[in-house]
Amino acid sequence: MKIVIIGDGKVGYKLARQLSADDYDIVMIDSNEKKLRFAIDRLDIICVQGNGVDADVQIAADVPHADLVIACTSADECNMLSCLIARKLGARHTIARVRNPIYYKQIGFLKEELHLSMAVNPELIVANDISRLLLFPAASKIETFVKGRVELVEFTVAEDNRLVGMSLAAIYRKFQIKTLVCAVEHEEQVFIPDGDYVLRAGDRLHVTGSHEATEVFFKMHGNRQMQTKIKKVLICGGGRVAYYLAAKLCKMGMNVKIIEKDENRCEELCDCLPKVTVIHGDATDHDLLNEEGVENVDAFVALTGIDEENIILALYAKSQGAGKIIAKVNEDRRARMVDDFGIDSIVSAKTATADAILSYVRARKNSQKSANVETMYQLVDEKVEALEFIVKNETNYTGITLKDLQVKPNNLIACIVRKRQIIIPNGDDSIQVGDSVIVVTMEKHLEDLSDIIKRV
Numbered sequence: 001m002k003i004v005i006i007g008d009g010k011v012g013y014k015l016a017r018q019l020s021a022d023d024y025d026i027v028m029i030d031s032n033e034k035k036l037r038f039a040i041d042r043l044d045i046i047c048v049q050g051n052g053v054d055a056d057v058q059i060a061a062d063v064p065h066a067d068l069v070i071a072c073t074s075a076d077e078c079n080m081l082s083c084l085i086a087r088k089l090g091a092r093h094t095i096a097r098v099r100n101p102i103y104y105k106q107i108g109f110l111k112e113e114l115h116l117s118m119a120v121n122p123e124l125i126v127a128n129d130i131s132r133l134l135l136f137p138a139a140s141k142i143e144t145f146v147k148g149r150v151e152l153v154e155f156t157v158a159e160d161n162r163l164v165g166m167s168l169a170a171i172y173r174k175f176q177i178k179t180l181v182c183a184v185e186h187e188e189q190v191f192i193p194d195g196d197y198v199l200r201a202g203d204r205l206h207v208t209g210s211h212e213a214t215e216v217f218f219k220m221h222g223n224r225q226m227q228t229k230i231k232k233v234l235i236c237g238g239g240r241v242a243y244y245l246a247a248k249l250c251k252m253g254m255n256v257k258i259i260e261k262d263e264n265r266c267e268e269l270c271d272c273l274p275k276v277t278v279i280h281g282d283a284t285d286h287d288l289l290n291e292e293g294v295e296n297v298d299a300f301v302a303l304t305g306i307d308e309e310n311i312i313l314a315l316y317a318k319s320q321g322a323g324k325i326i327a328k329v330n331e332d333r334r335a336r337m338v339d340d341f342g343i344d345s346i347v348s349a350k351t352a353t354a355d356a357i358l359s360y361v362r363a364r365k366n367s368q369k370s371a372n373v374e375t376m377y378q379l380v381d382e383k384v385e386a387l388e389f390i391v392k393n394e395t396n397y398t399g400i401t402l403k404d405l406q407v408k409p410n411n412l413i414a415c416i417v418r419k420r421q422i423i424i425p426n427g428d429d430s431i432q433v434g435d436s437v438i439v440v441t442m443e444k445h446l447e448d449l450s451d452i453i454k455r456v
Contacts, residue, residue: 001025001365004066004091006052006082007073008035010330010350011097011122015070015357018382020044022445024361027061052082055089064090068117068364070357072097084114093117093364095357099240120356122349127244129352130326133345134230134249134299136211137324138218140204140345143377145388146417146436152182152208152377152386155218159201169195178424179209179217182414182440183384190383192412192440206379206386208414208438210422230298230324231255236283236313237304238265241328241349243273245301250275257292259283283313290320299324307334314343336381351378362387362447371449374436386414389437389449397453403427406454410442413452 001024005012008030016039020026026045029052030036036047050057052071063069069086071079076098083094095118098104107119132142132151141154157164163171168181172195183206184193199205207214233249235242238260246256250273257277260266266280281288283304294300300317302310307329314327326345329335335346355377362373371389378385391398397405402413402425416423417436423429431437437449446452 001067001361002062002065003027003361004029004058004061004063004069004086006030006069006071006079007097008032008039008047009072009074011072011353012070013039014332014350014354015072016043016045018354018358019361027066029057029061053078053085055085058082058086058089066091068093068095068361070095072120072353076100076103080110080114080116083116087115095120095360097122097353099123101240101243118357118360120353122353123240124244125352125356126241126328126347126349127248129347130241130245130301130345131248131252133326133347134233134254134324135252136214137230137299137344141379143379143386145375145386145415145438146422149210150208150415150417150422150438151211151214152206152379152414152438152440153214154204154206154379157199157201157203157205161199161201163199164201165198167196167198168193171199175217175220177209177217177220178213178422179207180412180414180424181205182208182386182412183379185380190380190442192384192410192442206384206440208386208440209424213422213424232297233257233299233301234289234292234294234297234317234322235259235301235303236310237302237328238262238269238278239303239305242301242303243269245303246273246276259288259292284309286316289313289316294322295320297322299326302327304328307331311338311341311343315341318342332381365447371437373447384440384442385444385446386438386440387446389439391431391433391435391437391449394433395450397450398431398433401428401430408443408452408454411452412440414438414440 003024004027006029016026016028020043028045028047031051033049040047048061063086069091071082079096083096086094094116096116098119104121139153139155143152185204232255235258238258242258249256259279261282263280266278269278294317300322302313310327314325318325324344327343329346330348330350359376371391374390375388415438416425
């Protein structure tokens, strides 16, 4: 596939890095020569300097022969217009990053008129991620599959957890919970466990199952945080993520406060979020945070536009005894640095956008295969991938019990969804046409479900 990326910002660079590593033919367009030099020195890509809205620049980047054009500049209007021009020039598919709530309200109309294959709203994706975390406070990260019916939940095993010292097989036998531990991080090690693995304090587990089953799992091992219902939420920063999140939390019946230092933005938020308490002030002022009762909130969410500010705010809220603590950190290196600081959850608009677009690219690439990639997430600092395949037709692995299929090492069939039934598979289950199959893998560039099978 030939892919043209317009915009060499954080998202554009991350996409170029991952897609070029997957052996796609990548061309990057940006008007900033310094950024392009940085990219071309580090990545196996072609760079074209210029404005992505300029048809001549797009022609120079060979957009007329592109399979996909991804427009992810900081300006929605440029992204949508770039995609329209790309389609007129002959590009087969286009993806635009669209962040403005006004545009996104009419995204169905815009997609049709601009012939967009996909529109990605990073802030809305992150807001949805945070709202799920507030419903599931014990989790540090939650990914969803099959339109939200299956969850992949990440959490850390505490020292006082009663499951410490038990093997996974013993836990499944004793508690009969319909969940599956599909990946484990212990210190620097990452692996896909078998039933003999014994849980240790400090393990970071990735557990898959329905929301109800995962909830039962947390209650079984006595996680008190899981049973704490979030009622009061304090949000620092009044940008787009805060807007989408506050609107969602109000519908869920939560009491929401937003602290924002721009007075005009405060007035905008008051107009569009009448149920939210909007405070004009600087969230980095600890006296203001104390006045607003940071120590009494059930959840504290740092969403300013500066990573370092969000990290400091989150650490201060933790020191004051706030409940669930979430910080938005877009830079990968900073996210890795603060992983052990005690912040409950780190969210990233850049990562959320890249995952959504990479899922689409994988789906286009393997559209002729036996199973389509519907959803894809990168876990554990991109060391593990979780993919949802939809089985389109009969093949050499359908209708055969899993115990008779030889799955390659470092691959796990974590869940099968058949119609409305969620199956945590055992050896007697099989894959059928029409199933959604969730696979967790440590292999890179998995394209088809058959790639994980040794032989039948």
